[in-house]
Amino acid sequence: MKVFLDTNIFCKNWFVSNVNFSLLFFYLNNEKHDFLLSDLVVQETNNIRERELKEIQTELKRQVNKANKLNSKNLTFNIDELGIQKYDLSDVLKYKVDWVENINYEGIPHSKVVERAIKQIKPFTGQEKGYRDTLIWLSFLTYLKDKNIEGDVAFITNNKHDFFENKGKTLSFNDDLAKDILEYGIKANIKPYTNIYDFVNENVDKISHSFDRYEILDDLEDFLIEETESYLNSMSNNDLSDLLRTKVFSDKLTSVIQIESDIFEGLEDPEVKSVKRLPGNSVYISSYFEMRRVDLIVTIDLIEYKQHADEIENIKALYNVEIDDDYVNLSFILRTCIDGSLEYDTQDKLASNLSIDYIYDSIAAKES
Incomplete structure (x- = not known):
């Protein structure tokens, strides 16, 4: 056309x-x-x-x-x-x-x-x-x-x-x-x-074309970064093991004390997969996007670290270990690939309710 x-x-x-x-x-x-x-x-x-x-x-x-x-x-x-x-x-x-x-x-x-x-x-x-x-x-x-x-x-x-x-x-x-x-x-x-x-x-399908698919996720970069950091900071031990490709967190460590994430290179390769109608002016967007560089600091107990130091230090994404009194801060560098869905108000041009359905580290995936 x-x-x-x-x-x-x-x-x-x-x-x-x-x-x-x-x-x-x-x-x-x-x-x-x-x-x-x-x-x-x-x-x-x-x-x-x-x-x-x-x-x-x-x-x-x-x-x-x-x-x-x-x-x-x-x-x-x-x-x-x-x-x-x-x-x-x-x-x-x-x-x-x-x-x-x-x-x-x-x-x-x-x-x-x-x-x-x-x-x-x-x-x-x-x-x-x-x-x-x-x-x-x-x-x-x-x-x-x-x-x-x-x-x-x-x-x-x-x-x-x-x-x-x-x-x-x-x-x-x-x-x-x-x-x-x-x-x-x-x-x-x-x-x-x-x-x-x-x-x-x-x-024109007014739902599918209610926004520019090639620009919408770039326009929502701040929202996606904030919500992705929130997700990373609230991960369970099982989530960490899946992301870092190790069983040490899920099988051998008690709950981590704290997770702090910092996405410092932003969004890349965003893609809208599908769009569906929701009530009012909102649509449901299924998407894929990557966060170029993620600095992930995981705080665990010092005793547990010493017990499993070999396995922990064998994690490919690990780049720094810092002992702080009774705790250890483990620093990882990641490039996260994410399948996620969100709600988008086409009138107010606001996004909400990001759900991360699947996440993995592409750097570790390439090296494995």
């Missing part, structure tokens, strides 16, 4: 932040689908926003001048201090969608556009409007043809009068554009939509 958005989809949604845009981009990123972006759509969107801003600035100046006449001295007002930021649609999108294919329009012959204008071939209209729409449409078709694109391609525009027609309950391209598709020999199945909402409803 590839998705193309016309200029009118971005107008009034300059920062593509509403829920339908989010679902669309999460879907594209998760499925590694291409987002088709016309250079002309970018220019047109930027120009429309700039024009609207200038109109607002002109109106503000007019109102300030009007207020000055009602005041004994001029108001303090500087249009440059309003904090209006520079804008470029391409810059906005590069932080939202991962796979972008740019479509240029420079290769479209002007003579071809003029011919369509004279003959009033859609999207030209009787009022001689449609020059930019025609360039967008022809460059879109040229891209599909030159790249030999196959499969589904969504074409989304709310300019339905110049692009589409309804055949019963089915939205279709009008006769002029349907003819173009045939004449260009397009192999792709171009699917028309008048808005993102309709596309999302038809194609």
Whole structure:
């Protein structure tokens, strides 16, 4: 699936932040689908926003001048201090969608556009409007043809009068554009939509794509580190034996006195395995992730250490032994691999209830 958005989809949604845009981009990123972006759509969107801003600035100046006449001295007002930021649609999108294919329009012959204008071939209209729409449409078709694109391609525009027609309950391209598709020999199945909402409803699983699977665990790194450290610090002797690949803790030592963990190199290789619906706005996420370096300090009784020193010092992850009065601090260095599940509130963007289902030390696993 590839998705193309016309200029009118971005107008009034300059920062593509509403829920339908989010679902669309999460879907594209998760499925590694291409987002088709016309250079002309970018220019047109930027120009429309700039024009609207200038109109607002002109109106503000007019109102300030009007207020000055009602005041004994001029108001303090500087249009440059309003904090209006520079804008470029391409810059906005590069932080939202991962796979972008740019479509240029420079290769479209002007003579071809003029011919369509004279003959009033859609999207030209009787009022001689449609020059930019025609360039967008022809460059879109040229891209599909030159790249030999196959499969589904969504074409989304709310300019339905110049692009589409309804055949019963089915939205279709009008006769002029349907003819173009045939004449260009397009192999792709171009699917028309008048808005993102309709596309999302038809194609996007709102649970599975309620977040970006490739970014969500990175975004939750602090939560995962904190919860993993909490799990490690509360391990039983059996848990320690499983993690460190030794039976000395489970079979020969009494309960350890204390465990202190420090994850100091953070998250690596996160992967979302599955997503399921929970009540309200929450989802259940099954995941895999690694903690690059974990410093684990286990405190045990000195007498027990002396009794089993050979076995303890034979543990591959052990790198330091420190005697402290009646206790011994055993320091281990690990790279933990974890299968875990958690709850995630898609509205508040908060995680909770991490359950660690399986954990092992990959360093020890490689050496064994």
